[in-house]
Amino acid sequence: xxxxxxxxxxxxxxxxxxxxxxxxxxxxxxxxxxxxxxxxxxxxxxxxxxxxxxxxxxxxxxxxxxxxxxxxxxxxxxxxxxxxxxxxxxxxxxxxxxxxxxxxxxxxxxxxxxxxxxxxxxxxxxxxxxxxxxxxxxxxxxxxxxxxxxxxxxxxxxxxxxxxxxxxxxxxxxxxxxxxxxxxxxxxxxxxxxxxxxxxxxxxxxxxxxxxxxxxxxxxxxxxxxxxxxxxxxxxxxxxxxxxxxxxxxxxxxxxxxxxxxxxxxxxxxxxxxxxxxxxxxxxxxxxxxxxxxxxxxxxxxxxxxxxxxxxxxxxxxxxxxxxxxxxxxxxxxxxxxxxxxxxxxxxxxxxxxxxxxxxxxxxxxxxxxxxxxxx
DNA sequence: ATGCATGAGTT
DNA sequence: ACTCATGCATA
Numbered sequence: 001x002x003x004x005x006x007x008x009x010x011x012x013x014x015x016x017x018x019x020x021x022x023x024x025x026x027x028x029x030x031x032x033x034x035x036x037x038x039x040x041x042x043x044x045x046x047x048x049x050x051x052x053x054x055x056x057x058x059x060x061x062x063x064x065x066x067x068x069x070x071x072x073x074x075x076x077x078x079x080x081x082x083x084x085x086x087x088x089x090x091x092x093x094x095x096x097x098x099x100x101x102x103x104x105x106x107x108x109x110x111x112x113x114x115x116x117x118x119x120x121x122x123x124x125x126x127x128x129x130x131x132x133x134x135x136x137x138x139x140x141x142x143x144x145x146x147x148x149x150x151x152x153x154x155x156x157x158x159x160x161x162x163x164x165x166x167x168x169x170x171x172x173x174x175x176x177x178x179x180x181x182x183x184x185x186x187x188x189x190x191x192x193x194x195x196x197x198x199x200x201x202x203x204x205x206x207x208x209x210x211x212x213x214x215x216x217x218x219x220x221x222x223x224x225x226x227x228x229x230x231x232x233x234x235x236x237x238x239x240x241x242x243x244x245x246x247x248x249x250x251x252x253x254x255x256x257x258x259x260x261x262x263x264x265x266x267x268x269x270x271x272x273x274x275x276x277x278x279x280x281x282x283x284x285x286x287x288x289x290x291x292x293x294x295x296x297x298x299x300x301x302x303x304x305x306x307x308x309x310x311x312x313x314x315x316x317x318x319x320x321x322x323x324x325x326x327x328x329x330x331x332x333x334x335x336x337x338x339x340x341x342x343x344x345x346x347x348x349x350x351x352x353x354x355x356x357x358x359x360x361x362x363x364x365x366x367x368x369x370x371x372x373x374x375x376x
Numbered sequence: 377a378t379g380c381a382t383g384a385g386t387t
Numbered sequence: 388a389c390t391c392a393t394g395c396a397t398a
Contacts, residue, residue: 248393248394249394249395250394251393252392252393252394255393262392264391264392265391265392265393268392
């Protein structure tokens with residue numbers, strides 16, 4: 001009980017932010033990420049996506065005021081709008097910070113401009129408000145804890161909840177830019193549409209929470225099928241050589257699969273992981289991988305080479321004669337046994353080490369130590 | 377799988 | 388001061 005509660009709390013603190021797509025904004029990752037990923041398309045996607053998201057939410061909330069001006073409507077306004085709804089009318093524009101402009105502008109420039117960060121708190125607030133009309137604690141806590149099952153929060157639950165809360169409510173927003181299934185004002189906005197198109201985003205396909213979730217699941221299954229670990233994937237990403245895409249940690253891959261990333265983050269990573277997955281499966285299919293050729297498959301996993309009995313016998317025979325064969329000799333042996341030179345070289349190294357161990361154990365006095373005799 | 381930490385970029 | 392995306396270290 002206590003523990004669970006605690007964990008929940010912690011999670012809330014920590015994960016809540018990233019778990020609720022609704023609120024996050026497109027900010028950029030930091031140092032490492034910037035170096036590796038920022039410069040690439042993914043970052044752009046992220047930006048655009050986030051912008052869109054934000055705008056959508058804003059719109060959604062501000063739908064009431066759709067008549068006013070979408071572009072102008074910012075999350076602040078949206079928030080205000082919500083408030084108005086709840087409370088009955090108040091001043092919508094009370095807060096019209098520069099942010100609003102920013103966001104709007106961003107949308108416009110999304111494709112070309114640098115990443116910006118819209119707003120998020122507002123969104124979350126809005127959502128919260130919407131969810132919790134009572135406005136009791138509009139804080140995040142309520143949402144994560146009470147409404148949703150704490151446990152599920154950071155996992156799928158959170159994602160779904162997010163989706164529902166944010167985009168789902170307004171299908172048009174995230175998923176429907178291009179398609180505009182739901183036909184929301186935001187979606188239809190020419191500006192947005194243009195931005196989306198320009199950015200090359202696939203609103204529905206790429207940003208739909210449902211799609212993201214489905215992809216995450218598929219990704220995990222296929223990844224496992226390939227016999228690749230989360231850590232492997234992270235490392236392999238660097239081999240993809242996608243502009244700006246570097247390696248990622250096991251943590252991040254894990255979070256992606258478990259939907260424990262912010263919506264924007266999910267959107268940014270999806271194309272990258274999708275690219276890896278496709279490449280990995282292609283390579284797996286061809287199954288011919290030169291050790292030298294950069295593979296997106298940790299290659300396949302790092303399989304420890306096993307030397308067949310016959311070859312092993314030969315090696316032992318050679319070893320008996322010459323424990324320290326020269327490079328040339330090793331190459332010749334490798335040639336004869338049809339093994340890679342490096343494999344043979346390592347085998348001899350290991351064999352020598354093994355011998356030392358044996359020797360030392362037999363003659364402890366020599367090494368002065370009982371066990372591992374690496375003394376020499 | 378996840379708590380805590382870091383660091384960039386914003387506001 | 389705060390948000391985010393990530394990573395490290397560890398349960």
